[in-house]
Every structure is written in C-alpha cells, then in structure tokens.
Amino acid sequence: MIEWSTDFALALLATCRDILPIAAIIIGFQLLVIRKPLANPKKTLTGFLYVLLGITFFLEGLEMALFPLGKLMASQLTTPEFLGLNPDQETRPWQAYAWVYVFAASIGFATTLAEPSLLAVAIKAEQISGGTIHAWGLRIAVSIGVAFGIALGAFRIVTGNELYYFIVAGYIVVLIQTLFAPRMIIGLAYDSGGVTTSTVTVPLVTALGLGLAETVPGRNPLLDGFGLIAFASLFPIIAVLSYAQIAQWLSNRRRSSKY
Amino acid sequence: MLKNRFIKQLFNSFLDLAPILAVVLIFQVLIIGQPVPDVASLIMGTLFVILGLTLFIQGLEQSLFPLGEAMAYAFARKGSLFWLLTFAFCLGFGTTVAEPALIAIAEEAANIASKGGMIEQTNAARDSYALGLRITVALSVGFAILIGVLRIIRGWPLFYLIIGGYCCVIIITPFAPAEIIGIAYDSGGVTTSTITVPLVTTLGVGLATAIKGRNPMIDGFGLIAFASLTPMIFVMGYGMLI
Numbered sequence: 276m277i278e279w280s281t282d283f284a285l286a287l288l289a290t291c292r293d294i295l296p297i298a299a300i301i302i303g304f305q306l307l308v309i310r311k312p313l314a315n316p317k318k319t320l321t322g323f324l325y326v327l328l329g330i331t332f333f334l335e336g337l338e339m340a341l342f343p344l345g346k347l348m349a350s351q352l353t354t355p356e357f358l359g360l361n362p363d364q365e366t367r368p369w370q371a372y373a374w375v376y377v378f379a380a381s382i383g384f385a386t387t388l389a390e391p392s393l394l395a396v397a398i399k400a401e402q403i404s405g406g407t408i409h410a411w412g413l414r415i416a417v418s419i420g421v422a423f424g425i426a427l428g429a430f431r432i433v434t435g436n437e438l439y440y441f442i443v444a445g446y447i448v449v450l451i452q453t454l455f456a457p458r459m460i461i462g463l464a465y466d467s468g469g470v471t472t473s474t475v476t477v478p479l480v481t482a483l484g485l486g487l488a489e490t491v492p493g494r495n496p497l498l499d500g501f502g503l504i505a506f507a508s509l510f511p512i513i514a515v516l517s518y519a520q521i522a523q524w525l526s527n528r529r530r531s532s533k534y
Numbered sequence: 535m536l537k538n539r540f541i542k543q544l545f546n547s548f549l550d551l552a553p554i555l556a557v558v559l560i561f562q563v564l565i566i567g568q569p570v571p572d573v574a575s576l577i578m579g580t581l582f583v584i585l586g587l588t589l590f591i592q593g594l595e596q597s598l599f600p601l602g603e604a605m606a607y608a609f610a611r612k613g614s615l616f617w618l619l620t621f622a623f624c625l626g627f628g629t630t631v632a633e634p635a636l637i638a639i640a641e642e643a644a645n646i647a648s649k650g651g652m653i654e655q656t657n658a659a660r661d662s663y664a665l666g667l668r669i670t671v672a673l674s675v676g677f678a679i680l681i682g683v684l685r686i687i688r689g690w691p692l693f694y695l696i697i698g699g700y701c702c703v704i705i706i707t708p709f710a711p712a713e714i715i716g717i718a719y720d721s722g723g724v725t726t727s728t729i730t731v732p733l734v735t736t737l738g739v740g741l742a743t744a745i746k747g748r749n750p751m752i753d754g755f756g757l758i759a760f761a762s763l764t765p766m767i768f769v770m771g772y773g774m775l776i
Contacts, residue, residue, distance in 0.1 A: 321596065449700075461692060473727055478635060
C-alpha cells in the first residue's frame with residue numbers, strides 16, 4: 276500500500292509538471308495581456324485540481340488496463356495454437372492472421388462510431404452542406420474508413436511492408452480527391468483525420484500494434500510497431516471526401532431528374 | 535446538482551470505453567476462449583481510466599475551457615497581430631504538453647527505443663527521450679496553430695498549405711532514421727485529442743467570425759489539420775538530430 280501511494284504521489288507530481296505550461300499560459304495571458312482578474316478563481320482552481328487528479332488516474336489506469344489489454348489481444352490472436360499452425364513452421368502466410376484484421380477493424384469501427392467529437396463534426400458537416408450530407412451517413416463513412424485503415428495497418432505490421440509507401444499512396448489519393456471535392460468540405464475533411472483518434476482509442480491501438488510487432492516472428496517493435504494511428508488518421512479524410520462527393524453527385528442527379 | 539453532473543460525466547466516460555470493452559469481450563468469449571490473466575488488475579485499471587477521464591473532463595470544463603474560449607474570442611477581436619500569434623503558439627504548445635494520450639505514447643516509445651538499443655537502457659535516458667519527443671510535438675503544434683491562424687487572417691487557401699506539408703513529409707521521410715518514422719506518423723493523430731481540439735477549434739471559429747469576409751463554417755476549420763501534419767515533420771527532424 277505504501278509503495279502504491281508513493282508511486283501515485285510521484286505520478287501526481289509528474290502530472291503537475293505536465294499541466295503547468297497550459298495553466299501558466301492561460302493565467303499569464305489573462306493577467307498580463309487581457310488584464311482582468313480571473314472571474315471565478317475558486318472554481319478555476321478546483322478545476323485544475325480535477326484535471327491533475329484526472330490525468331494521473333487515467334495514466335495509471337492505462338498502464339494497468341488498456342496497454343496490457345491491447346498487448347494481450349495481440350499475443351493471444353497470434354499464438355501458433357490459435358492460428359492452427361505448427362509452432363516450428365518458420366514462414367507463416369499473412370492470410371493466417373485473419374482474426375487479427377477482423378479485431379483491428381472491429382475496434383476501429385466501434386470506437387469511431389461512438390466517438391463524441393466525431394458526432395460534433397458530423398452535425399457541423401450537415402449544417403455546412405445544407406443537408407446534402409447526413410450526420411449519420413458521415414459517421415458510418417468515417418467509421419468504415421477507420422476500420423479499414425486499422426485493418427490495413429495490422430496487415431502492414433504482419434507483412435512488414437514499408438509504412439512509407441502506404442502513407443504516400445494514401446496522400447496521393449487524398450490529393451486527387453481534394454481536386455474534385457466540394458470546396459466547403461475540405462477543411463472539415465482534413466480535420467476529421469485528427470478528430471477520430473481519441474484519448475482512449477490511441478493507447479489501445481498503439482498497444483495492439485506494438486504487441487503484434489513483438490509476437491509476429493521476424494518483426495521488430497522499433498521498426499514495425501508504430502503506424503496504426505497514422506492509418507487511423509488518414510482514412511477518415513478519404514472517407515469524408517468520398518462521402519461528400521457521392522452525396523453531392525446523388526443530390527445533383529436527383530435535382531436534374533426533377534426538372 | 536454538481537453530483538448529478540459528475541454521475542452523468544462518469545456515465546459518458548464509461549460510454550467512451552464501452553465499445554472497446556464490448557469488442558474485446560466478444561473476441562475473448564467467442565473467438566479466443568482462453569482464461570484471461572490478471573482480470574482483477576484489468577478491471578481496476580478500467581475503473582481508473584473511467585474515473586480519471588471523468589475528473590479530467592469535469593476539470594477542463596470548469597477551468598481551462600471557459601477561460602481559453604473567452605480568451606480565444608478576446609484575442610480574435612482585439613486585432614493585435616503580435617499578441618494573437620503569440621497566444622496561438624502558446625495555446626498549441628501548452629495544450630499539447632498536457633495531452634494525456636501523448637504522455638502515454640511518448641513513454642511507450644521511449645521503452646521500445648531503449649529495448650531496441652536506440653537509446654541507453656536507463657531511466658534517465660528514457661525520460662529525456664520521452665520528454666524530448668513531447669516537447670518536439672508541442673513545438674510543432676504551436677507552430678501549426680500559428681501558421682493556421684495566419685492563414686485564416688490572410689485568407690490563404692488551406693489546400694496549398696496542406697499539399698505543401700504533405701510534400702515535405704514525403705521528401706523528408708527517406709532521410710529520417712527508420713526507427714522514428716512510425717512514431718512520427720503516429721504523433722500526428724495522437725496530438726489532437728481531448729484538450730487541444732476544443733480550444734483550437736474555438737480559436738479558429740472565433741477568428742473566422744471576427745474577420746470580415748470569412749465564413750466561420752469554411753475558414754474556421756483546418757487548424758486541426760495543420761496540427762496533425764506538422765508533428766510528422768518535426769518528429770522526423772528530432773529523429774535525425776539524436
């Protein structure tokens with residue numbers, strides 16, 4: 276218990292250092308540049324204390340639950356017994372890891388669909404487009420994008436291909452789509468890439484990638500372990516741009532058939 | 535009243551985690567079907583995550599968000615370019631340093647790097663690597679918000695800057711050490727979460743509302759896009775330096 280409390284106190288101290296800059300910036304600007312006293316100092320202070328405790332608990336919980344969970348899933352889904360392969364077999368075809376891709380896709384789809392910031396973005400998109408884009412349609416499009424992205428990322432780790440080629444290919448697709456997409460949706464589409472990867476999803480997905488790179492023979496976590504988040508932030512852009520284009524095309528067609 | 539809000543937030547945090555738990559549970563029961571080691575610690579950790587997230591968001595809504603939003607509007611209307619840009623940079627830097635997902639990922643990256651022999655296997659080396667990574671990302675986000683704000687003021691099209699950024703990433707990657715590329719690409723998505731997104735979006739939309747001839751719906755967005763692009767370039771630079 277004592278050991279645990281010292282650990283916790285140390286973690287709390289480290290978190291203090293982490294939120295110090297933003298606290299200093301906000302309060303400093305408030306007092307020095309705007310030159311108004313804080314409207315509600317007591318509430319602000321308790322708020323900062325909550326943030327402090329919150330981050331500490333969150334990080335502690337990540338270490339205890341989400342990181343081990345991601346690695347556990349990765350290792351359980353790649354054991355030779357589970358794959359039905361002979362443990363001595365040196366080469367394993369990438370098709371053997373089908374469940375890994377299914378798991379990666381499910382995690383991507385489920386977490387994105389439930390992501391609150393994506394909901395906010397989707398509602399804004401519906402407003403911007405004047406109803407051409409539906410909030411629900413957009414959310415499903417982005418979720419499918421993330422699911423596909425993470426599954427493709429898992430495939431990359433299993434096969435050990437270069438991350439670079441995948442990302443460059445993705446960028447080229449985005450560039451071509453940007454040329455043809457309705458102008459008003461572009462900023463929103465680019466933003467959606469950053470929005471979909473939330474504080475809870477990132478650690479689990481990272482742990483999954485690192486776990487895969489550790490357990491799949493011939494992979495090195497240092498070289499292959501990262502990169503899943505990159506896929507998860509690239510594919511929503513493609514999904515939103517595609518959805519916007521399809522929605523516009525459909526509404527144009529409907530309009531022209533009316534007259 | 536406060537209690538009610540706390541319980542509601544607790545429930546919301548649980549909802550954030552629910553999809554992950556559901557998918558993992560389905561896979562564990564139906565497909566893997568093996569006993570899970572350390573269930574107690576997993577449950578305990580999950581509760582910690584939920585409690586931590588709740589306190590964190592509650593605290594943000596009470597302290598940082600109202601202050602930051604009021605300030606973003608004030609600076610957007612005030613018209614002093616110098617202070618606006620300084621604020622934009624500081625906001626990007628400060629929110630990113632405190633971003634919990636980035637803290638966790640930087641630590642994990644340091645562990646992997648020291649296991650792989652890229653840095654020394656001491657706590658000090660790991661800490662300095664993780665901190666260096668976070669400072670780099672924070673600087674890059676500060677820089678991104680600064681450029682993004684300039685873009686909104688000057689009315690540059692988003693599209694050219696993004697293409698320029700992508701080209702930079704593509705050109706730099708072959709020169710960066712192979713070990714850093716994955717982390718660099720990931721850091722783009724990691725930086726923009728709980729603290730950064732709401733504050734930065736407010737700044738963008740506030741600016742676009744305050745400046746004549748800008749449409750907040752069109753010009754207000756795009757800041758997050760920069761903030762997920764520049765970390766890739768900066769982190770690769772960091773990898774080349776160490």
